[in-house]
Amino acid sequence: MPVQNFESVSLSILYIVATPIGNLEDVSTRAIQTLRSVDLIASEDTRITRKLLFHYDIKTRTISFNRVNAKQRIPTLLKHLESMNLALTSDAGTPGISDPGHELITAIDQTMTQVIPIPGPSALTAVLSAAPFPTDRFYFNGFAPRKEVEIDQMINIGRTLGVPIAMFESPRRIIALLTSLERKIPDTNIFIMREITKKFEDSFYGTPAAAKNYFLEPRGEFSIVVAPISESPSTLDHDAIERLVHSLEDSGLKPREIAKSISSITRMSNSEAYKMIIELKPEARDED
Secondary structure, eight states: OOOOOGGGSSSEEEEEEOBOSSOGGGSOHHHHHHHHHSSEEEESSHHHHHHHHHHTTOOOOEEEOOTTTHHHHHHHHHHHTTTOOEEEEOSSBOTTSSSTHHHHHHHSOTTTEEEEEEOOOOHHHHHHHHOSSOOSSOEEEEEOOOSHHHHHHHHHHHHHHTOOEEEEEOTTTHHHHHHHHHHHOTTSOEEEEESTTSTTOEEEEEOHHHHHHHTSSOOSOEEEEEOOOOSOGGGOOHHHHHHHHHHHHHTTOOHHHHHHHHHHHHOOOHHHHHHHHHHHOGGGGGTO
């Protein structure tokens, strides 16, 4: 069967266009041509997109599409797609990665509209490519979680899989994240890139404590990769396990189900995990 050339189909097209993450020269020729040819560009922030359009003398109209207005904007964009070709862009990098782009893609009737990616810059692949340890397999968490129990869960996923953990963080929250990582995995190295491709691009490799000292005045956007965690999962501290128990309990699991989940994460036996739960909550014995 011949491969279908989607661009020759007479259906409308939504192009997922990757744009620069800092350096405007990183945009591809194909991305420029696509942004010129479409009828409308749905942008996470039209002000940022217009800087790129002005730089390359692109006159295409823009419309905002972001986390704040996504639900209200999707019907409008779907209506436009009945008779137009659209491009979707994020503020930086590839749409659909840690932004609301996936909500529009999910809502599209793909029998009426073809979705075509225009590959290009990505902060995620950039930081992974420069990390000083193997990143052929990794776990991507999106933006770093804020709650301690969610950070525990993220760490445990990476630990269980035996892979690096990649995430993004803002300058306002980077110190809080590093402080949490310092408590939980103090001896595990992390690789951080700040302001990737921009004038003041910077990188760091070392422990969370050393990272806190290095980024005393955090500015710019941070891309982080935690190296594979080498210590035994069974060395999770008591507080981390207790938070994990409460989290699983809140999800409606019974004590023996919680024990099984903890066992799969920490490599403790089911009986050891169950004993720890009973020590934390003696009344749990009556809940099975």
